[in-house]
Amino acid sequence: MSTVQLFRTGDTPLPDVIILTHKLTREYDMGSELVRALRGVSVQIQKNEYVAVMGPSGSGKSTLMNLIGCLDTPTSGEYWLNGQKVSDLADDELARIRNKEIGFVFQTFNLLPRADALHNVELPLIYAGLSARNRRERAAHALQRVGLGDRMDHKPNELSGGQRQRVAIARALVNEPSILLADEPTGNLDSTTSSEIMDVFRELHHQGQTVVMVTHEQDIAAHAARVITLRDGLVATDQARAA
Amino acid sequence: MPFYEAFRLAIQTIRAQKLKSSFSLLGVFVGVSSLIASCSIANGVDRYMTEKFAQTLYGVNTFQLRRQPMFVPNVPDSVWRAWRRRPRIRFSDADAITKGLTVPVITAWQSSDQVTVTFANKEARDIELTAASERYFDIKNLDIVIGRPFTGEENRSGVPVAVLGDAVSKRLFADRPPLGRSVRIGGVPYRVIGVVAHQGSLMGFPLDRFVVVPALSPAQNLVNPPGILDAFLVKAHSDLEMREAMSQAEGIMRSRRHLRPKQDNNFVLDTSEGIQRFWAGISNILNTVIPGIVVVSLVIGGIVIMNIMLMAVAERTREIGLRKSLGARRRDVLRQFLAESTAIAAVGAVLGIIAGIGLTLLINKLSPLPASVSPTSVVFGALMGAGVGIVFGVYPATRAARLDPIAALRQE
Numbered sequence: 246m247s248t249v250q251l252f253r254t255g256d257t258p259l260p261d262v263i264i265l266t267h268k269l270t271r272e273y274d275m276g277s278e279l280v281r282a283l284r285g286v287s288v289q290i291q292k293n294e295y296v297a298v299m300g301p302s303g304s305g306k307s308t309l310m311n312l313i314g315c316l317d318t319p320t321s322g323e324y325w326l327n328g329q330k331v332s333d334l335a336d337d338e339l340a341r342i343r344n345k346e347i348g349f350v351f352q353t354f355n356l357l358p359r360a361d362a363l364h365n366v367e368l369p370l371i372y373a374g375l376s377a378r379n380r381r382e383r384a385a386h387a388l389q390r391v392g393l394g395d396r397m398d399h400k401p402n403e404l405s406g407g408q409r410q411r412v413a414i415a416r417a418l419v420n421e422p423s424i425l426l427a428d429e430p431t432g433n434l435d436s437t438t439s440s441e442i443m444d445v446f447r448e449l450h451h452q453g454q455t456v457v458m459v460t461h462e463q464d465i466a467a468h469a470a471r472v473i474t475l476r477d478g479l480v481a482t483d484q485a486r487a488a
Numbered sequence: 489m490p491f492y493e494a495f496r497l498a499i500q501t502i503r504a505q506k507l508k509s510s511f512s513l514l515g516v517f518v519g520v521s522s523l524i525a526s527c528s529i530a531n532g533v534d535r536y537m538t539e540k541f542a543q544t545l546y547g548v549n550t551f552q553l554r555r556q557p558m559f560v561p562n563v564p565d566s567v568w569r570a571w572r573r574r575p576r577i578r579f580s581d582a583d584a585i586t587k588g589l590t591v592p593v594i595t596a597w598q599s600s601d602q603v604t605v606t607f608a609n610k611e612a613r614d615i616e617l618t619a620a621s622e623r624y625f626d627i628k629n630l631d632i633v634i635g636r637p638f639t640g641e642e643n644r645s646g647v648p649v650a651v652l653g654d655a656v657s658k659r660l661f662a663d664r665p666p667l668g669r670s671v672r673i674g675g676v677p678y679r680v681i682g683v684v685a686h687q688g689s690l691m692g693f694p695l696d697r698f699v700v701v702p703a704l705s706p707a708q709n710l711v712n713p714p715g716i717l718d719a720f721l722v723k724a725h726s727d728l729e730m731r732e733a734m735s736q737a738e739g740i741m742r743s744r745r746h747l748r749p750k751q752d753n754n755f756v757l758d759t760s761e762g763i764q765r766f767w768a769g770i771s772n773i774l775n776t777v778i779p780g781i782v783v784v785s786l787v788i789g790g791i792v793i794m795n796i797m798l799m800a801v802a803e804r805t806r807e808i809g810l811r812k813s814l815g816a817r818r819r820d821v822l823r824q825f826l827a828e829s830t831a832i833a834a835v836g837a838v839l840g841i842i843a844g845i846g847l848t849l850l851i852n853k854l855s856p857l858p859a860s861v862s863p864t865s866v867v868f869g870a871l872m873g874a875g876v877g878i879v880f881g882v883y884p885a886t887r888a889a890r891l892d893p894i895a896a897l898r899q900e
Contacts, residue, residue: 316813316893337817344815355810355897359504371493372815416814 250289258325263423263455264290264313269322269332270478271308282308284478285322290424290457295450297469298459305478307428310459314347314426315339327423344372348417352429354409356401356416362388363397366416373420387415391445407438414445418454425449427458431465443468494820494827501828502835512796513836515789516876520837520869523782524844527865529857530774532848536858537767542760544690547627549730552598552758553577553585553720553737559763574754576712581744582720588740591724591733596624597703599711599718605699606672607660615656616698617673619708624700625651627723635667635682638702646704650678654686655696673699674710692856719758730759779868786872789836790880797829797884801891808888809896822889829881830874837873841866 250259258265271283282305290296300306311317312324315331318339324332331342343349348369356365366384375383388397391411401409410430417425427446431439447468450456460466467486474482502509545559546552556571563571579597586595603617618624625637630651638649650671657666657680670677678701687695701707703717712718722737724730734757741755801808808821816824844865851859 311894314813316897337819340812340815340817340820343813349813351897355806357807357810359500368811369814372811372817372820374490420815 252287252289254323258289258328260328261291262289262325263292263294263327264288264457265323265325266309266312267323267325269309269312269324270320271305271312271317272320282478283312283319286475286478286480287322288473288480288483290455293450293453293455295446295456295468295470296458297466297472298457298475299461299463299466299472300475300481301461304475306459306475308478309475310426310428313424313457314349315342340372344369345420346423348414348420348422348425350410350413350417350425350427350430352432354401354406354413354433356409356412358401361398361400362393362404362412362415365401365412366419368416369420383419384415387419388412390418391415405438406434407441410434410438410442411445414442414449418449424455424457427456429460430458431460431462439465491823491827494823495831497824498828498831502831508796509832509835512793513832513839515792516786516833516836516873517789517840517843519782519786519789519876520840520873521843521847522785523779523869523872524841524861524865525847525851525859526778526782527775527862527868528844528848528859529851530771530778531862531865532852532859533857534767534771535860537771538764540858541690541767542764543629544687544695545763546758546760547629547721547723549725549727550627550721550723550759551730551734551737553581553722553741554718554756554758557756557758557762558719559758559766561766575745577717577720577755579715579717581741582717584744585720585722585737585740589722589733589736591729591736593722593724593729593733594623594626595621595723596627596721597621597717597719598624598721599703599708599716601711603673603699603707603710605656605660607669610660612656612659612697614697615653617707617711618698618700619703619705619711620700621703623723624721627721630700631685632682633685634665635680637682643702643704646702646706646708648676648678648705648707649681649702651682651684651700652680653684653696653698655694656699657683671699673701673707676706678705678707689856734759782872786876789833790876793829793832793877794880794884796832797825797881798887800828801825801884801888804888805891805896805899808891809893809899812891812893813897818889821891822885825885825888826878826881829884830877833873833875833877833881834870837870840873841869844869 250262252258252265252267254267267287269283269286273280273282286309298306298309312319319332322332323330326342327346334342363381363384366387367380370380370383385397388394391414393408393411393415396404396408404412431442434442443465446456458469466472471485473480552558555574555576582597598618598620600616600618602614605612605615622638622640622643625632632651637651642649652666660671666680666683669680671680689695722733724733738753738757742753745754811821845861848859848861851857
């Protein structure tokens with residue numbers, strides 16, 4: 246693992262650091278009690294890393310995932326994404342960041358059931374404001390990248406679980422995001438299909454894609470080059486694995 | 489996301505959910521189609537009243553000298569009784585006016601009442617018997633298809649000849665030729681010399697149940713005392729000349745009746761203006777009441793759309809969460825749902841316009857009401873329909889736009 250910047254409040258991350266969180270906290274006011282889901286998480290993830298985030302349920306990994314994915318804002322601390330401080334951005338700016346910088350892959354695929362594969366992959370490009378022709382070209386290209394070039398006009402219910410997840414990956418890639426953010430990407434898949442998807446992730450990683458994957462499965466996390474474990478809202482371990 | 493994308497998306501969604509969408513556009517559909525149909529009826533009746541009705545009852549550029557107005561809605565009893573005490577119009581009044589007018593006009597005497605007309609053992613009841621002079625046919629634009637009208641000579645000498653309305657002729661003679669046969673009116677035989685073309689009905693009143701006979705023929709006794717007229721009809725070439733003739737006739741009558749300058753006329757010079765003014769009143773009421781009813785039904789339609797859209801937002805929470813996670817801003821989601829409700833309402837409005845026009849044509853065909861499509865109501869309907877979609881779409885769309893993406897994505 247390369248050098249880690251000693252980050253202090255007021256600093257700017259080094260150019261190669263895609264994700265930098267500094268003393269990130271997130272608290273939920275549940276009325277009767279204050280839930281402290283994150284209690285000061287500082288991690289740095291560099292370009293083209295393949296990182297798995299692990300931890301038992303309640304460890305704060307979903308909360309961290311939401312913050313990294315710009316779906317949520319921290320209670321305190323800093324979050325820098327691709328050289329931009331995003332921890333204090335407003336709603337619409339976060340939407341723009343999600344659109345440009347982040348490619349989500351969900352456990353339940355989250356495809357639109359009535360739209361075919363091509364249209365599903367096109368979705369982020371609509372919000373990026375691309376023309377219809379441009380969108381179609383790029384969506385088709387993304388589908389070819391995940392090996393579904395011949396399934397573009399299939400609706401989700403005409404595809405297998407693995408194929409659906411690959412459509413979702415193509416959708417995540419189509420905007421050429423800084424990070425691919427996967428939340429239990431194999432949670433709904435059998436083991437053969439799971440390893441297929443892991444192959445896709447490895448291939449993307451080889452092509453230079455930064456991948457962050459949240460999982461609670463040890464053997465899935467084993468595909469990553471670095472594993473960060475959370476416990477009780479703090480980083481418990483942060484280990485690079487021998488490739 | 490630009491607007492056209494939002495609309496494309498909306499149309500896709502609507503097409504994917506045909507049944508649900510058709511339910512939600514029902515309200516607007518009914519509202520708009522009833523708006524157009526009812527405005528068309530009002531509009532058609534309006535045109536009918538101003539064009540045909542007035543002409544049929546009075547004739548073009550024609551006024552009638554009468555004891556009291558022919559068409560009098562809502563007159564208090566006291567006024568009515570005062571009218572009944574006025575002197576009647578006499579033959580001699582008509583002659584004096586005919587002689588006194590300097591404007592070129594044609595004139596006719598007219599007295600009418602309901603009688604029974606018989607032929608052999610056949611009977612036609614409640615027939616309007618009109619004792620008139622020969623120019624009556626010209627003034628009333630009666631088109632004689634069989635035979636001829638009676639002449640001035642026949643009128644003056646009171647020859648018992650009759651011109652029948654189409655319905656009377658059909659009733660008494662069926663398919664036999666009526667000319668030359670004798671019908672009995674008040675016990676006196678009248679020779680049929682002509683039949684007037686079929687005129688149909690006016691607002692449901694049959695126009696063909698009449699007989700016209702010479703004013704001085706024996707039937708005069710059936711309708712009025714000797715020397716008395718119901719009306720003296722004067723037709724001029726233009727509106728201007730009619731007004732001139734009216735003021736001359738007024739002067740002649742006032743001097744004949746020895747009215748002092750401060751005394752009111754004890755006769756009327758009746759034109760179609762009165763009935764048109766009366767109709768304008770009804771028309772005003774219709775034109776305020778109908779839009780009111782329609783607005784109520786459109787509001788109901790809007791509430792239906794709002795409910796369906798709220799349901800759609802609830803059902804598609806996950807989709808909204810997904811779209812947000814993929815970069816949809818609040819306004820993108822807002823637009824998407826607003827476009828959907830507007831498109832539903834617009835489709836409803838378009839179908840409503842088509843149905844409204846269809847309904848209008850149908851009413852025209854099948855009922856005595858003369859409906860004609862009112863272009864304003866079409867424009868109004870289209871605007872209202874789309875407006876309903878926007879107004880009632882705002883709340884559900886705002887709810888959708890405000891959804892928290894994390895919570896939305898988590899929803900099952």
